[in-house]
Amino acid sequence: MHRLELEHISKQYPAVKANDRVSLRVKPGEIHAVLGENGAGKSTLMKIIYGAVRPDEGTMRWNGEPVQVANPAAARALGISMVYQHFSLFDTLTVAENVWLGLDRAWALADVTRRIGEVSATYGLEVEPARPVHSLSVGERQRVEIIRALLTDPQLLILDEPTSVLTPQAVDKLFATLRQLAERGCSILYISHKLDEIRALCHHCTVMRGGRVTGEVDPTQETNASLSRLMIGEEPPQLQHQPREAGSVVLAVSALDLPRQDPFGVDLHGLSLEVRAGEILGVAGISGNGQQELLAALSGEDLRAQPSAITLAGLPVGRDSPRRRRNAGLHFVPEERLGRGAVPTLTLAANTLLTRTETVNPQGWVRTAAVRGLAERIIQRFQVKAGGPQAPAKSLSGGNLQKFIVGREIDASPTCLVISQPTWGVDVGAAALIRRELLALRDAGCAILVVSEELDELFEISDRLVVIARGRLSPALPVAEATVERIGAWMSGLWTTEVAGDAHAAA
Amino acid sequence: MLRLEARPVPSQAMALASPIIALVLTAAVAALILVGIGKDPVSGLQIIFLEPLSNRRQISEVLLKATPLIVIAVGLAVCYRANVWNIGAEGQFLMGCVGGGGLALWLTTQGIVLPKLVGIPLVLVAGMLGGLLWAAVVALLRDRFNANEILVSLMLVYVAQQVVNALVFGPWKDPKGFNMPQTALFHASLHLPPLLERTRLHIGFVISLVLAVLAMLFLFRTFRGFQLQVGGLAPAAARYAGFSARGAVWTSLLLSGALAGMAGAMEVAGPIRQVTPYLSTGLGFTAIIVCFVGRLHPLGIVAGGVLLSVMLIGGELAQSRLGLPNAMASVLQGLLLLILLACDTFIDQRLRWSRSTGPAA
């Protein structure tokens, strides 16, 4: 008998059919992967299982009995528990208070604290119940989410992209915990698009594409190529990354010290890096280690740095506004699109004015024809699927909007481009185009700094890598000398022991 | 179950229809109220909404009252689009009365007679300065102290009212005025030139239209206007682009303060011709409603200004002819704004019947 059986589940949204007659079967104690790229319908399916969304048609069986999950509380009562990717913890409350709010039973706070300690010990998930959540790292927060889920004695645990916030070593620990859980009879639904992990961890895998199931396989018998074919219908696109002789230093950060502005932020200590013309420097690291603060200092949104701490072609820009920096050739693509990279309700044409002011008269008048022309040029060159330059930014899909924003900055022919999470949440086609364009820009002599949480991506496009951890930067490593394990260790801040070890060995 | 869902593209039809629907619903409620207090709804509605447009003199009064509403609301539109919530236009208006009125009083009592082309612009500028300085207090406190501009600007309204009182009960009291709290009447050289003979309508109305056009150009054709709007629509995007948030606060507050002040100067140099304790009639607050009815767009504000002016005058007419309390106009104004805000939500959202539901709330 299966623990969970979904039969012909469908869900239609105004613009898209998110799930099209999807069927899924999970056995007790099985670790079952749901594989698919962004937009394949995985999240919707999980929301249906968890009771946050009702399907238009289809049936669900729980331990053989047909059920209707009306809301998340009903799902929890059945024994279904979900560990979210984001948005599920209250920053200003403590670990114990957060877990308390996530439980349905009327327990006292003291009992909850005690139970947290028990579960924590059983599964090796260390947390301090009295700490406020905002002081936890992202990995620790995930542990709180898992503990909260475990306290409900689940029979089915759903994990949504759990490893995007973990170092490679922490991923191994998570897998150990999950295997332990599965051995005790708990079924696990593991949502991901990371082929290596699924092949390493999961017993069974349902592959989705465009809302439909394209295959049900045993991942241990598959290769990355075969899974990829099921997931996107073809082999993953190969990028041409030719080694290049890098030119002179374009962007230099020297001993940047910045105390945090946000009480929940990270202090930066003595950051130093260099990006040369014609090279891509990748910055790896788990989110919450200082990336936001570094990027704000580079883009000019934070003006507290010493003027000479950040130089562009030798000129100090540390106190220059974003507009000044763009005039000097430094452009920036932020990780948030709607609301930061673009204004949702304004047209694509108007959105060019955020960073491209060559269409404005010296007297301050906006030349509307020129603005529209610029938007059209970007749309054409970067294959943005949109209703024209007058389309509001929020009408574009994530991938297309990202193509537009990246295109807007690349089209400015910058001497230096800083870009954060270039392909997060973007479909495979758009991601490939963006990475191709970045490589082309680099070949044309631009200095590019890429901050990304996707190690695979960084390995694919970078010439050199650094790691940011707890507000400090590791030394730079040519990508040929970098391995996933080494970078993973550095993500925990362990490059200093390595350096010390080398020095010791050399002595 | 009835659900509200986002529209993929905002509805143009609803954007245009919304104020009309709101007006119709407000009139309907007005009719109900009239029935409730025992008055004939038809004649009541006719007096409030139609009578003010029935003859030349009435229309001139409507346009006269619309003038300060338009001028103030145009300034507020710039503010609100920048997400700076200046609620104290009434206070800035009063300080414009003080500034313009003060200069006019001084010129009158000193016996200085200036040619109209000089004197009147000076009075208007003095009014603008008064309003601008009053708004500058709000800007300073927000810029330096991060103090909420809504509360500060509002508190300053009460303070401004007392300032006016202190002046007209004290140093500005007309010595020949039988101890009444009011200033002397201003010299004729300082009266705004009339626009339509045998009416009180003056060139201020034309000025208001010009200001509306200028504001439109500023908001939609200049880069500065664009920056202000981005600051209001998406503050993070404005920071990313490098648009100064502090600059937006100062620009929008100083601009709206100056415009409210000019409206004040136009009132004292126009129909009233002196400073009295009764200048604060709530024009600054009605202007807020005008601003929203006009959808924060200068052209819409002109229409909205006329509409609310009609309602205000209609209310006065209804009071004298039907014995309706004057507060009726106040009620209808507030109601219009509430209903309009509700209708406006259907520009970006729509109601749908759906079987599949999400969580209860």
Place this chain on the structure above:
Amino acid sequence: MNETALLINTALASGTTLAFAALGLLVNERAGVLNLGAEGMMLVAAVAGFAVALTTGSDTLGFAAAALAGAALAAVFGLLVIFLNTNQYATGLALSLFGYGVSAFLGVSMVGRTLSARETHAVPVLSDLPFVGPALFSHHPMVYVAMGLTVAIAWFLYRTRAGLLLRAIGENPEPAHALGYPVRLIRLAAVCVGGALCGLAGAYVSLVTAPLWVEGLTAGRGWIALALTVFATWRPARALLGAYLFGGVTVLQMNLQAQGVQISSHLLTMMPYVATVIVLALISRNVAFIRLNMPASLGKPFRPGS
């Protein structure tokens, strides 16, 4: 009576209106909803309470009617802002303007009317104590209700799971929604409770402080209460204290006017408002402090499923 004791007595009495309003707004804002319609709600409640007390002769019924009126207006506001997602600032403002008009309209026949002479209040035995007696124990029952309410709200917010949930929703409604809590209904409930308390605040002016009705009776106290919640950094005890302090300022300027002090009466009347501005500036200056204490989702719309 001892001068200081008298001052404390009148400060407490005068500040009770602000206390009710500030507590109500605090509950609102802790859930993440900013209601700028406080002044409007207070005015409508004041006139409603006055009308009921006038016709029935019962103050208690008057207060009850006022609470209902406040809650009703707040419910309208809540439906617009929470379920239709209208702009919180504009809607609150509209409510204030609407409330001003409605109260003036409803109160037209009662302008200048006063209620029968109010009896003096004294707690038996305790009010005879020296100093503390007149200062603390000779008040209208509603003064004590305000104090009790402060304790009750503090206990609710910090000692119960429901209060924890309310505060959590005020910080960030998304996780609460993800966990399956009816966020919008909870916010609506908070808004209605806030409205009811603002109603009591309004009725206190028309039934106790004045006790009469004129247009605009509350003279901006609703707005001052909004400033008070910031001053109190959203904590009930501090809100009560702040209310009494402001009550003291109001009383002080009235006393000075009555004594014929050589300052223009108009300047004295300005005092509470100027004081509010100064206090706001001082408390808001520490941006980090405010951010740590302010409910993070205050004023932001919440759309489930987005």
